[in-house]
Amino acid sequence: MTQTRVDVVFPCLNEAGALPWVLSRLPRGYRAIVVDNGSTDGSADVALEYGAVVVHEARRGFGAAAHAGLLHSTAPITAFCDADASMDPHDLPRLVGPIEAGTDDLMLGRRRPTTRGSWPVHAQIANTYLSWRLRRITGVTIHDLGPMRAARREALLSLDLQDRRSGYPLEMFLRAADARWRIREIDTPYAPRVGRSKVTGTVRGTITAIADMSRLLRETAS
Template structure:
């Protein structure tokens, strides 16, 4: 069960070694080599990065390994399958999940992690704030808004986005028993966390354009958004 106790620690001694954040970062990836070249060097020191390759046809795996990430290969297609494989492969007390397309600043994970470590939240999530117009296509934004509005009305969910960036305790997440292995995974996660009375905290995070040479599997087309909506509907039925 999620812990309700705050945690604290003494200041770390000065050292040139990176801090041990006791958190693994899972990046589900499908053809994200172009994004990873820029993203992986920006990961905060102390986070172990796990790139889960979900059937890429580009050099996602080679790029990830060359930049020091641990690579897990998940043959089952689907966002949820990739995330779950990464969470299972993680070893740290805490686990973070973020899209690997370069649309988020990984530094924004740190306040989310701090909130969970300090016991202020069981699940800390990012709420997308586009840095300029046109980044978040209308069909994806509308679908997200409708799902969130329904969940806030139906089950009393407190957050305003489908948690594209999130941090929690690894074992708590596994115990939550999220079953969807496609695009419905984040919606089911929030549904289960809400009904389990997890304390959810939300921070605004900057939402940037995807890296050049990559394409969103959801927001990149109306068809992708409709496919995600179908998955959301299935898990929320």
């Protein structure tokens, strides 16, 4: 039996169409934890069919789902990845390797669009501005607060993350930077997602994410 080295948390809301491809791409020794955040399309059943551990999180929000997965994780390293097939789980070992080697504490996947339509322009502009602010605030070289990331589970728990909405990835980065973690990003392909995004695929979703993240930045500056 293959030992679980890495738990991969997949926050999930109506991703039944993408999950078969996503879960079939997991490397050996990686366990999928699909956190169903109120899906109505049978996502949880699909995840179970493909061998994933399914956690149900009733409280809506990306952060709520991501953190529920972290709390359920038991492997030494916890990774996070979107469940919409925009990012390939086959790329996860490139982020996990430096964590296992002890050379980095938090690895981030910098999204590199594979096609013109992979990443909406309004979302790219918002991300570019946010990354610029983060470089100024923390001094960490960052160009994308992307959804694919990896760190040691116990270290992540020590950050005591509180955001349960769109600000969760930002809070993780800010607290890690404040704790002087070694943070590094590497390029990862970013393809068109299956289905419509709840955040970057809509202007409204992007505005909500910006509002959540702006609040965290104000709290950091105060």
